[in-house]
Amino acid sequence: MNIKIRNTLTEIISVAIAIIWMYSKLNAAANMSIASITQVLVQGIGISILAAIFFAIVIHIVSAIITGSKEKNVVDERDNIIEFYALRLSSVIFGISLLIILALLGWFNLHINFGIIAITLSVFLASICSTFLKIYLYK
Amino acid sequence: MAKKKIHIENTVRRLRFNNNEMTQLELADLVGISRQTVVAIEKYKYTPSLKLAFKIALAFNKEIQEVFYIN
Numbered sequence: 440m441n442i443k444i445r446n447t448l449t450e451i452i453s454v455a456i457a458i459i460w461m462y463s464k465l466n467a468a469a470n471m472s473i474a475s476i477t478q479v480l481v482q483g484i485g486i487s488i489l490a491a492i493f494f495a496i497v498i499h500i501v502s503a504i505i506t507g508s509k510e511k512n513v514v515d516e517r518d519n520i521i522e523f524y525a526l527r528l529s530s531v532i533f534g535i536s537l538l539i540i541l542a543l544l545g546w547f548n549l550h551i552n553f554g555i556i557a558i559t560l561s562v563f564l565a566s567i568c569s570t571f572l573k574i575y576l577y578k
Numbered sequence: 579m580a581k582k583k584i585h586i587e588n589t590v591r592r593l594r595f596n597n598n599e600m601t602q603l604e605l606a607d608l609v610g611i612s613r614q615t616v617v618a619i620e621k622y623k624y625t626p627s628l629k630l631a632f633k634i635a636l637a638f639n640k641e642i643q644e645v646f647y648i649n
Contacts, residue, residue: 441614443612513612516615517612549635
């Protein structure tokens with residue numbers, strides 16, 4: 440497994456951890472105040488960032504121990520193109536998700552709390568989809 | 579005029595072996611790209627930019643048309 444795929448996998452793992460953590464905290468969203476929901480969401484984003492850093496370090500150490508050498512992470516024009524494709528996909532997914540969320544909020548007259556949660560989760564969903572695209576392109 | 583799909587191939591792999599069996603990592607370091615990009619170029623999965631193509635050709639002391647060609 441090369442360094443690019445390893446880095447992308449750490450992104451997916453960290454986002455998955457943040458989603459699971461947020462899901463466990465947001466069990467009764469309709470009864471929660473907006474302040475407590477946003478607190479959970481901000482904490483979730485923080486957890487995803489910290490988890491990404493932690494797993495990046497751990498995976499690099501494990502990889503260096505297994506292979507016996509430290510692989511350089513060079514960013515070149517191909518990486519920039521793949522990053523651009525991933526960004527484009529994530530913005531499309533987020534845009535579609537936002538439209539669906541707004542339509543559902545209006546259609547089913549849902550609580551605004553669900554909207555805030557759904558928008559944050561759609562950001563994570565877009566991030567996961569873009570990382571899967573990156574793995575596909577790096578393979 | 580109908581669009582004609584151009585398939586660009588290269589001789590990078592052969593040139594590496596002809597240059598004292600240069601490794602992919604050595605070529606990558608020489609032209610400032612990652613080893614994965616060298617792999618992708620050799621497998622024709624990625625067509626480099628004109629600038630990178632010139633850099634690769636210069637690394638082998640070849641003209642660009644000797645390294646990259648249309649099949």
